[in-house]
Amino acid sequence: MSSEQEQESIRCLVAKVGLDGHDRGAHVIARAFRDAGFEVIYSGLHKAPEEIVQAAVQEDVDVLGISILSGAHDTLVPKIMDGLEEYGAKDDTLVLVGGVIPDEDRDELMDEGVSAVFGPGTSIEETIEFVRENAPER
16 A cells, blocks of 8 residues: 555544634645545534544544633543543544643643644644654555
8 A cells, every 4th residue: 555545545534612602723734634535524613522433433533633712622632532532443543732721731742642732823734744753554
């Protein structure tokens, strides 16, 4: 299998969780991931953690990118991680969080099982590279 085929098989869910209505960043990432050859599913706005978990499990995604700007990451992300664990999907899903996350909250998110936190100003290339290097092998 060529490396191009492998990259094409990376399935990503770009998710907006909670009441945060700012989705420009999520759209930018979804488009960039698609342009990089990833399969992309976009959750739409105002999803509950349970809905994000259901979508990730049903779509059998490799990567879950959570876009959150509302400041509720410290309650919403752990709920998503717990849900993934309940379905046995936590270990084989690369979970990324993007948005305005204070530095002091990053370690907590990593302890929950998040693989990376991308703040404002992170280059799209850096994010795509991280996914390519860390997405679980199928």
